[in-house]
Amino acid sequence: MSDPSSDYAKPLPELDGHTEDFYTFCGLGELRFQRCDDCGAWRHVPRELCPECGSWSWQWARSSGRGSVFTWTVVTRALHPAFAESVPYAPTVIELEEGVRLLSEVVDCTPDALEIGMPVEVVFERATPEVALPKFRRVSA
Numbered sequence: 801m802s803d804p805s806s807d808y809a810k811p812l813p814e815l816d817g818h819t820e821d822f823y824t825f826c827g828l829g830e831l832r833f834q835r836c837d838d839c840g841a842w843r844h845v846p847r848e849l850c851p852e853c854g855s856w857s858w859q860w861a862r863s864s865g866r867g868s869v870f871t872w873t874v875v876t877r878a879l880h881p882a883f884a885e886s887v888p889y890a891p892t893v894i895e896l897e898e899g900v901r902l903l904s905e906v907v908d909c910t911p912d913a914l915e916i917g918m919p920v921e922v923v924f925e926r927a928t929p930e931v932a933l934p935k936f937r938r939v940s941a
């Protein structure tokens with residue numbers, strides 16, 4: 801096996817329904833979120849009904865992939881053995897330009913260097929042949 805990602809040991813998202821669709825786009829290098837056909841509101845996590853106007857009509861719309869750090873927490877004690885070598889790490893909420901928020905991680909930044917509002921852009925981390933995870937890296941303002 802020459803696939804360097806085949807030893808990815810952390811938990812993976814369960815691929816079904818809209819979650820599978822979301823990660824299929826990530827695998828293509830596209831960050832997409834649901835966008836309401838009637839009022840234009842973006843939403844995440846995936847759901848059938850628009851929380852703004854109640855419409856059932858929506859599509860997967862491509863995000864710019866740009867956003868900023870909204871908040872984070874620092875994990876210093878792994879609650880799952882697969883994360884033991886990653887501590888300390890910072891699960892980080894990214895607010896995309898479109899207004900949706902995504903729980904992810906800034907990959908080129910130690911937790912003590914994170915700042916509220918820090919501009920970031922999406923990068924995709926290939927975990928398995930089926931799953932690419934949307935992560936973020938810093939960009940200059």
Ligand SMILES: [Zn+2]
Nearest residue numbers: 836839850853
């Ligand atoms: Zn709507």
